[in-house]
Structures are given as structure tokens and as C-alpha cells.
Amino acid sequence: MQxxxxxxxWLLLALPLLVLLYxxxxxxxKKMAVRYASLSVVKEAMGTRSAWRRHxxxxxxxxxLTAMLLASARPVAVIALPSAHQTIILAMDVSGSMRATDVEPNRLVAAQNAAKSFLGELPRHxxxxxxxxxxxxxxxxxxxxNREDLVTAIDRFQLQRATATGNAxxxxxxxxxxxxxIELQALQAGRERQRGFAINAERKEKKEFTPVPPGSYNSAAIIMLTDGQRTTGVDPLEAAKMAADRGVRVYTVGVGTIDGETIGFEGWSMRVRLDEETxxxxxxxTDAEYFYAGTAQDLKKVYQSLSSRLTVEKKETEISALxxxxxxxxxLGAGGLSLLWFNRIL
Known part of the structure; x- marks a missing residue:
């Protein structure tokens, strides 16, 4: 606590003086009490039968007083508060390798089920x-x-070829x-056109967009799930820089085989490997986290963990009010007990 x-x-130094005064x-x-002739009267006056009540x-x-002085110093602590996230984008891999059965019943179905459970745990707003x-x-x-529309969209997934994590x-x-x-086509047009796009985008967004610290945009987050490495499309690290410049966190979830394996699909085969490093x-x-899910149960736990992170976050908050x-x-307790036991306030 700070x-x-x-x-x-420094005002706390007055507390020992109050103790000495007490x-x-x-x-x-005690000195005044010895003037009484009756010993029983002295004991009653001194409260020897209930010393703890007296103190x-x-x-x-x-x-x-201690709590009051600490409050005046404006204490700050890291506490869990409801998150400010209002929008979450689920970017889900539907490449052909998601039909692999190393995650039961297969990677795609496990990802769909985990995503649906995740939706059920998020606040409705x-x-x-x-x-x-x-x-x-x-x-x-x-x-x-509308959670029903989201579930319907997840159930409509159709497997396709290749993996473009940057595009996602x-x-x-x-x-x-x-x-x-933000135009994906301009980013895919080659290095020269990418440079041109960067200049044009800078001119277009000069008054609208200024890079911010990574992770500083608390109104939205992206969760990307994939089981393979990028085979086409925009460089995912360049795309990640775009997200970082806008303060958007991109949580990544890797599912499937880290070492890689060959998977057959409709008469053709492909070698797929999870690119954990990227x-x-x-x-x-983007100031986010990476999670690996090797099984359906792991994947479910990952989404549960992400749900808790995105709905509750730890913030440095002033707790003077507490x-x-x-x-x-x-x-109130001190005054109430004193009135109850001694018919006076302290």
C-alpha cells in the first residue's frame, strides 16, 4: 500500500502522546480514589471488576483516530474491480487442421464448445x-x-485452407x-504498397489517431485462437503492432500439436505446427498473455481464466473511503459501548 x-x-506521532495522556x-x-474511606467504593470507582470494559x-x-489519519494520507492499493471492457472480439481459426482429433472430439468442436461456455460466463452488457x-x-x-446470434455464428463455421493469423x-x-x-487489402499489396498505405493512413488519421501505450485501451480486447502457424496474409507481428499502437490487448490461445504433424483433408495432406513463439x-x-491448450479441458480452463481476467481486473485505486x-x-462503537456501560461518552 502506498x-x-x-x-x-507524521500526524500518527500524536497517537503515542494520547496513550501517555490516557x-x-x-x-x-487512582490518587483521587484513595481519598475514599470505603475500600469497596474505591474498587467500584476504579472498575477493578471489569477493567477490560474500562479500556x-x-x-x-x-x-x-488511526484510521482517520491514514485516510487523510490518501492510501492507494491494488484491488480487484469490475473491468471496463465493453467489447471483445473472438478471432477463431477455421483452417483445415482444426479437424484434427488430438483434442477430443476434434479441435474445432472443442474450440466451439469452449467459446460458447465463455459467452455464458460474460456479463450480458x-x-x-x-x-x-x-x-x-x-x-x-x-x-x-445477443448471445443467441453469437452461438449461431460459431455453429456456422466452415473449414478452409491456409492460416492468416495477421489478417485475423x-x-x-x-x-x-x-x-x-484500416484496410486489409492495402496491407496485403506488397512492401511498397504497404509503405504507401502507411503514409496515406498517417495522413488520413493524423487528426483522429495517435499511438497510445500498449494495453492502455480498456474498452475492448481481442482473443485469438489458432492451431497452426501463419502460411499467408499479413505478418502477424505487424498486425500486433497496429493493435499495440491502439492500446488493444491481443490474448492468444494455442491449441493442438506443438511439434507438428501431418493431417489429411479431402484427398490432400498438410504439415501443421503450432507457432508458439509468434x-x-x-x-x-500488446501487453496481453499467451495460453496453451493441449486438451479440450485445458481449452475450457483457458477461456474460464480469460473470462475472469476480462470481467475483473486489478487496478491501483485510492481507498481513503474505506x-x-x-x-x-x-x-460509533467506542461511543456506544461507553454509553451502555458507563452512561457517558468516553
């Missing part, structure tokens, strides 16, 4: 969009709060920022 106004903590008053009370209200009052990608990427469902990120960004002129770099570049509330309750 304090925004730490110089106010002890001095008790001693004075408890002052102790509570002292704790109340959070919008979710679906981007399906293989050799190309397209929006399967625009961001919506670009299309996701274009869906989140429709007014920024997925980790994408997550790191200390002030504690001070008020302690003060």
Missing part, C-alpha cells in the same frame, strides 16, 4: 464479435450482446475501429 499524501503520516489520567484517578472504548477510539479466419479472415458476427488481427481491429480506415510475441507486444468508513464505525 500513500498519495505521505507527509500526513495513562496519566488513570494514575490521577475497550478508549482503545476503539484510538483505532478510529459486454458486446462480443466473432472473426473467423483461415486463408482469409471475415467477420462472422458483428459485436452484439487486422479484421478484428477494423471491426473495433470502423472509422480509422503467439507469445503477439501477446507480449479507512474513513472504518474510522466512523470504530468511533
Amino acid at each position: 500513500f498519495l499524501w505521505p507527509h500526513y503520516l 495513562i496519566a489520567l488513570l494514575r490521577r484517578k 475497550l472504548p478508549p482503545l476503539l477510539f484510538l483505532l478510529s 459486454v458486446k462480443v464479435g466473432i472473426v473467423a479466419f483461415a486463408g482469409s479472415a471475415q467477420v462472422a458476427q458483428l459485436p452484439t450482446t 488481427i487486422v479484421i478484428s481491429l477494423a471491426t473495433l475501429f470502423p472509422d480509422q480506415g 503467439l507469445k510475441q503477439i501477446a507480449t507486444k 479507512f474513513a468508513l472504518a474510522a466512523a464505525l470504530l468511533a
